[in-house]
Amino acid sequence: MDKDAIVEQLYTSFIGKGEIFNRNFNEILLKALDSVSDGISFCDKNGYLLYVNKACCEIVGADKEELLNKKVDSLSPDKPMLIEVIEKEKSIIDIEYFWNFKGKKTHLINSGYPIFDEDGTIIGAIDIFRSIERSRKLANTIAGHQAFFMFDDIVGESNNLKEVINLAKTFSKSNESILIYGETGTGKELFAQSIHNYSNRKRKPFVALNCANLPNELIDSELFGYEEGAFTGARKGGKPGKFELANGGTLFLDELGEMQIHIQAKLLRVLETMCINRIGGNKPINVDVRIIAATNRNLEEMVEEGKFRRDLYYRLKVLYLEIPSLKDRKHDILLLADYFVKKLVNKGNKYVKGLDNKAKEMLMKHSWKGNVRELENVISRSMFICDGEWITESVLVTAGFQELKYEEIIKKESIKISKDILMNTLNSTEGNKKKAAEILGVSRPTLYKFLKKYGL
Template sequence: MFELVNIQEYVQKMAVIIATVLDMEVLIGDTHLKILGDSHLQPKSKDYFGKNSISARALKEKKVIIIEERKTETATCKNCSKKENCDICSMIVLPIMKGEILIGSVAIYASTEEDKKKLIHKRKFFIDFITKMSDLLISKLEENHENLELKVFYKRLALLIEYIDFALIGLDENHNIINCNSKFRKMFGFGDREIKNLNEIFDYIDEDDFYSLVNRTVFEEKQVIFRINGKQVSIIVTCDPIIADGIYKGSLIYFKKTEELYKQINKVSSNVSDFKFDQIIGSSDVIKKIKEDAHTFAKSSSTILIQGESGTGKELFARAIHSESNVSKGPFIAVNCAAIPDNLLESELFGYEEGAFTGSVKGGKIGKFELANGGTLFLDEVGEMPIHLQSKLLRAIQERKIQRIGSNRDVPVKIRIIAATNKNLSKMVKTGEFREDLYYRLNVIPLFIPALRDRREDIPVFLDYFLNTYNKALNKNIKGFDNNVKELMYNYSWPGNIRELQNTVEYAVNIVKGNFISIKDLPPREFSYEEEPTETEYGLIRPLKEVEALYIDRALKKYGDTLEGKENAAKALGISRATLYRKIQEKKKD
């Protein structure tokens, strides 16, 4: 680490300086006994001290060695093979040390009687002076080491900047570019030419406030439009200032193409769909036909409207369509229009700029349309979208462009639209609740998913599938369902469709005590009976009054207990509203 050889030129100069000041001969060596500094400039014999030399002894003992008479006072000299040709008659050797670390040695020697007398007479002065010169050598070593460490640091930093997966430049306090990686050069087409001035980048920028962004002393991020190769490119620019002792010393500027950033966000999110049609459960003819049609529609880029009651699996079909589409490698972004409050839905879909409204987050927000770029946007429960947003949705679907709230700049989006609803949109168009032009724009390819009661052949399949699922999830080993339970399940209308059936099986697996699920293990809110049904050779037989009450309850659950709900329930049951009211009153008396 601290090697004199790293400053050999300086060591040689120091040897000459010491010799000039003291008017004595000087040799400076390292811990390997190599001579690095010689006041004669050319060593008289060889470039190394001997292993039995006085310098070797001084290093070994870590102390100053003074030899007043070489030929009489030291065994080292007596045993030296060069003693006959050596003209040194006395010498002083000092180890160079940094704390307890040996660095090398400085030796001054006398070759004449006159120099010998001077060395002995002024030895205290000579030792003090050489000690100070040794301190200078150590200081130079430390400086050299710090410079080396700094070079290594900058080399590591340059490598780190180069291997960061986005474009980056480093600025000093005067906004001079002191570093940039190859990704930045490639993004802006600078090639290998040197870039020093930030103004060179301004030629690529449409917006006026880029300079104010990089001049900030706080972390800042903004979407900026650049002109690159004649095209407008949206880039997220992030400025991270470097502050030392409260003083601005420069900043790091990161550039990430908006499209690439969205791809990375979606790659690590759960929005990427990998759901296939063969994962959709059902073997009935009707569901097979729908799966075949959906598979055909998937290859198209046209908008699809999936209709069906809640719980029929509309989102599963949407995910399967995406997975089989030409944009399957892109994101699948789902938005439930019914689950988001009206005042937040617009910003959720289209995003907003910073400061667009009170409570907006710093830096703005990316909307679902932009996040879905290159993939599929699934608008679930689209019938719940407020009328004032429908025109903006229509424009986005028609032009494939959106504007963030608080911005007048169009952002192009390349997406596949799939919408879903459990409402009758054509009826809503007639009542003015849904825009007619939006309805036709969404309903380019209609896909209707039937209710579970209209595909009863699939009910046994679902029962086995969910039983197996919850056996594993709950660490159970339930063998199956009683026969009367299977028949009850088959004949039940399932107003909540597959979701209700799934919840029913999960409840039963949790509560069952034996090996088979019986009627008493079913949720009481849907299957509440005072006594077990009668088993006959014709199957389950229930009292007519009980069956009538059951179907009245189901109709009211489906249509609601309001005046309009009761009217619709009566129509579904095939009776008049007055008859329905009478039977409800009779049920209450019972």
């Protein structure tokens, strides 16, 4: 095979024959770079930007013209990664990075690579970046061990909420256990994550265990792990428990009131010794874990009834936070409603200005047994139904707000969904029932019940 034939074959195997092969290769390459959602830019060895892709402009909030042929260090007050890469002639991988452009600070995860010519002389640098949110989401999907929320994410102006936030901030700085009490949907998990992120354990894992979701036999192995061969079906090589996974960080025990009494005894022992034994193992493992527990049950009453160990209760209640119910911070209802409208508008599905006065009045009169979560659901259903600029009383009613009794939804989900709403929702989710159930704020079985009812 001669040289030309080899080159021809290489090209065809890379980009294929046909239309694409006949087009200008550079043009195709640029289009390819513009179609990825990571930001890409590169500069020459003097730091002048020669190329930025579409995502780069979108992430930074700039036009191509504002960036191209500019010296990178003139575009941000902080030292750009590309300059550092050129100076060091070394790659810098997956570093947290802020690009401060025209007053807009963008938090990124960035990797930069030097570009060399055939002689090994540096000729420029390229960087590839994505928003920190995307990276966090990925990390969480893979490991599931991260806290996202910060105190700044907790919306509310009421004094009682602010007091709890301040107290929680103080607690963040200590290593003692925290017990969070609050009615359903008040934001217990939001607080637990914010405390972790405000503490000096923030770069370490945040591991959550919902004590209500697991049969009690499993809580044991979930918390403490097991050694290979500990029981039939035990995984080869054993498995670390949540205590080990959370080492150095925080273990969030959600719905603590559901934990059975014999597990409570084991938990207490670990809290006292900070040492665990995997099931079937005989090597004690020291752990350094901060416990945050949450419950919507009255633990004191449970202690009196003998359903919760008194010693564990006091061990966990060293620091205690009680999150106020929404009905006790009425001032926050409209603030939160507005916040959820804006959040959904920013997601880009629909533009709604907010709630009109009558709708606001209706929200203010409601008892909010489901607290902030209930409010979030009401707003997302209303936004979906709303086809004007404002969410009105009638939109709320159509969204099922008036006859909505949240206690019943929680227990039986005895909600009414009209055929129109159901069909519209399914259209908007292109038939995705899981998404539709989320939008309507009902479980999938409830959704199926209505599909069946309307013969859909």
